[in-house]
Amino acid sequence: MQQRLSAEAVTLAYEQRIIARDLSVRIPDNSFTVIVGPNACGKSTLLRALSRMLKPTEGRVLLDGQAIHSMPAKKVARTLGLLPQSSIAPDGITVADLVARGRYPHQGLLRQWSPEDERIVQESMDATGVGELGDRYVDELSGGQRQRVWIAMALAQQTPLLLLDEPTTYLDIQHQIDVLDLCAELHETQGRTLVAVLHDLNHAARYATHLIAVRGGEIVAEGPPSEVVTAELVERVFGLRCQVIDDPETGTPLIVPAARKTRARTPGAAAVGAARR
């Protein structure tokens, strides 16, 4: 298995609080990798480490065989893009200007705006379906459109690797599917490697080509969803009893939670309760 991005035996911590210890993970090239797990399992932390946002206290993250934290910032930014969970659109910025900011790592003080920049920005907007909105103000857009604009900005960065931190949070269900369809399309047509953290296990099972299940800072399982997603795994990771059936639309695994009566006194349910507390 080829991989440009990997973490080797990293220990991840915020100040004194250790989130994960001795964690190793490889992102297969040209995959749409999705990281899933219950709340506070360390999945977003892992993504932050992979995108060099968080420096591991031990171990290292490798990008093309080099330790990512010792590489020049702009060089990393030309290889690896990130869509953070929350970004701030400056007041009164237009869609085209915001997307254009994705070109930053390719520019310099005296090379601020080449014809190529302009072409790539337009292509990125077209690819995300906001090509017609270039002149609109970002504040005026709906949540779904806005998320597309941010994805367009990350696309304009033209990185072979793109990391997305919960790209569907705060979106309506139709916009969630919209955004995920877009990701799948980018992965298929442009051959980029995508890594996303997702909340919804069914979304992950449907769209991912490679799934990483995390619990308590450890990787419980990884591989193609069709092989990995089983009722046993879901119970182990989420503490939820369920059936796994074939998705009638796509044939991918579909998780159906067990009915209340059969679920009632299972140890799994108790474990979830404990985790919440």
Next chain:
Amino acid sequence: MRAAGLLAAVGVLLLICVASIMIGAKPVPLGDVWHGLFHNSGTGNDVLIQELRVPRTVLGVIVGVALGLSGAVMQALTRNPLAEPGLLGVNAGAAAAVVSAISFLGVTSLSGYVWFAFLGAAVVSVVVYVLGGSRSATPVRLALAGTAATAALYGYVNAVQLLDSAALDRLRFWTVGSLANADMATVRSVTPFIVVGVVLALLIARPLNAMEMGDDTARALGAHLNRTRAMGMVSVTLLCGAATAACGPIVFIGLMVPYLVRALTGPDMRWILPYAAVLSPVLLLGSDVLGRVVARPSELQVGIVTALVGGPVFIHLVRRKRMAQL
């Protein structure tokens, strides 16, 4: 348990009062305190106690009560741990009004100041509350509105002082906040206002409890929102205005004490208010005594001490908070 704590707090307050009578540029031995309190034989210590230390201590107590209660009520009304009369510009409003009174209207007596202080405090507290977003106010908005008002008003105070150097000479002491010039006349002229303010504050303790859970919940629980809010504002204005008129702007007492009290009593206003009323004078008199000790033979004004002590508490409070809550 909480009642016993309150009793202990009263004990601490009494001790501080005795300390406040004893300590100063000229220390008075403990034995003389009792004598001086009840028998004015005309000796040095007796006169000192009756004419200077007792008024100063009494004023410290009533002003402390006023500041602590107004802070607690304000925080409950705005559901905002950072609400504080000093930070929200109420003191600056009183200061600006008093400055105008001294410089333009030639008012010189305290009984004259008081009314202007009330006027300034009332106007500014309403203005800041409205600018801060009235019912949808967030802590940041309120603090900023307060800062804006304070900045503009102190700009005005400075300008007046520059144009009128006699006013500067009188005002530069008043604008600091000090108990040093206390006398029984001052105490007598502000006490009625503070008493009314205290009674109002205690009356609304229960509806304030309901309001802390949000307007809708409070309404569902049958609280009279507008009546409570109006009584609260009147109470805050009376308390702050009287305290500011009597000894100038003193910041952070109203912030620190309710915050610390909450840690002791939990969120029940029926306990927070009495505790705040007892512990605020402890802090104020304590700061005053500290100010007399650290800068001997002169003294630090109590307003400066409370700002220096309270600033770090405020900053700690801000750092501790998750930003989502602000």
Next chain:
Amino acid sequence: MSTRTAKALRTPGGLSVRYEPRAAVAVVLLAVLTVAAGVVLIGSGDFPIAPGDVVATLLGDGTMAQEFIVEDLRLPRVLVAVLVGASLGLGGAVFQSVSRNPLGSPDVIGFGQGAAVGALTVIVLFGGSPTAVAGGAVVGGVVTGALIYLLAWKRGLHGFRLVLIGIGAAAMLTAVIHYLITKADLIDATRAVLWMTGTLDGRDWAQFWPLLAVCAVLVPLVLGHGRPLRMLEMGDDAAYALGVKVERTRLVLMGSAVLLVSAATAAAGPITFVSLSAPQLARRLTRSPGPNLAASALMGAALLLVADWAATNAFGERELPVGVVTGVVGGVYLLWLLVTERKAGRI
């Protein structure tokens, strides 16, 4: 693409500069306005000179008397005003951009008070010379800036936290200022209060040269960091993902801004609200997102010149320090800003 979005200027060699048409026009207009206000201000006073004569004198074509008045008396004052205004405007723009909050400007969050404590310490405790007072202001401003930054730092810098901690610090520093004023005798107290208001009276070449040196180093440094600063406005994570060295950029910019504001304060006292309002007004003029650094600097200069003209001429016989004018106008502007920002749901 239309007028709302940026345009580019390209050379055959592959070099290119991005600009926004409206912002470029605004910058030129502000520069013209600054020069015009400067000429008018030089011309006004007890011995009025017509604008045409002022220009002629500046070009070396005036009478002896005019030359003395223009070049020895009024020109340095105007130049100091321009530099002070520009420094305040630029410093304010950086702070508002970094804190992502229009109210995160130096005069709201305590740097003015910090510089004032430094200066007043020198005035009251040491009875120092004007140069020592200026030095005290710079030291006070820089120390305050560093402290507030460190205290507001907690897993990243959050705009609101910076603003609130600044307000807390400002309250403490104000207490120290009051203490120093009560400790002083009446003469020192008057000097202190006058300094606190901020004035351009009696500013000459001695204030101009050090300020020019500071600006010559820091203004290009800040303008050069304008592009990473734009990226920072989208949040630390987004900027990081684009390859911005977030911490370094922020440190360089905040450091420069603190120094600029302190130097301006040292030269003219804490002139309030210019650093708050100049970037806001500039933004409304350019209608462009981003820090608008050049426009803010020029707006600051123009504002201060106009305010100084008003302070010296608008009150009849009486000359007020310029800080009184900016203070009252700016305070009202700040309140107005609070109202409109609230309606826009931004605060």
